[in-house]
Amino acid sequence: DTGVSQNPRHKITKRGQNVTFRCDPISEHNRLYWYRQTLGQGPEFLTYFQNEAQLEKSRLLSDRFSAERPKGSFSTLEIQRTEQGDSAMYLCASSPWGSGDYEQYFGPGTRLTVT
Amino acid sequence: QQPVQSPQAVILREGEDAVINCSSSKALYSVHWYRQKHGEAPVFLMILLKGGEQKGHEKISASFNEKKQQSSLYLTASQLSYSGTYFCGTESAYSGAGSYQLTFGKGTKLSVIP
Numbered sequence: 001d002t003g004v005s006q007n008p009r010h011k012i013t014k015r016g017q018n019v020t021f022r023c024d025p026i027s028e029h030n031r032l033y034w035y036r037q038t039l040g041q042g043p044e045f046l047t048y049f050q051n052e053a054q055l056e057k058s059r060l061l062s063d064r065f066s067a068e069r070p071k072g073s074f075s076t077l078e079i080q081r082t083e084q085g086d087s088a089m090y091l092c093a094s095s096p097w098g099s100g101d102y103e104q105y106f107g108p109g110t111r112l113t114v115t
Numbered sequence: 116q117q118p119v120q121s122p123q124a125v126i127l128r129e130g131e132d133a134v135i136n137c138s139s140s141k142a143l144y145s146v147h148w149y150r151q152k153h154g155e156a157p158v159f160l161m162i163l164l165k166g167g168e169q170k171g172h173e174k175i176s177a178s179f180n181e182k183k184q185q186s187s188l189y190l191t192a193s194q195l196s197y198s199g200t201y202f203c204g205t206e207s208a209y210s211g212a213g214s215y216q217l218t219f220g221k222g223t224k225l226s227v228i229p
Contacts (some may be wrong), residue, residue, distance in 0.1 A: 002193050004156075028169075032213070033215075033216075040221070040222075041219075041221055041222070042117075042202045042204070042219030042221055042222050043157065043202070043217075043219050044219070045216055045217060045218060045219075048216060056214065056216055057212070072144065091156065091157075097215070100201065102145075102147070102162040102170055103159040103162075104147075104215065104217075105159070106156035106157050106158070107156060108124075108155075108156050109156060113131065
């Protein structure tokens, strides 16, 4: 069990560019969550998957954000036409929902800086 | 709606106790507590479910008042390693029980000094 991994760890991009982040959950974890965290705030829910199905997406999430989890394994989060307000730490978490283990295991995050 | 945590920050000497509170205006299905150290990912501490079930690490205790939609985290005999920011995450009773779609508070920064 190697834990949740996220790539890249840091991303600097210019406003208007598209970026894509990847999350590899703990193997056999069927739930995968994406959060965004800015300085001094708690993680903010973005979306989550049960296997390959996207079950919920935050109403606060712009149409510029899209996430996928093909085949129910790794997940990608894409932000199109980035804005300076998108600068944040993007966290991914996975959990073995249904097993009695309620813990969400967080990855180290991808820090996005939009210039 | 974001839960409200109090206090915002607390400084303890090693061995002292602390209570961190989390309050929601919505009916809750579960409350989750996480600790995050600077530059690191949040780490799970405890979950409290409607109906009384609790799961978490041995040295952590917490309570959940379902009627008041409030939870408290009790840190006893604090150690230097307890330093970090503590977040409560709440799951609405209307979001679909067991979705664990969490709304986190702004956090309580705990500093333990020798």
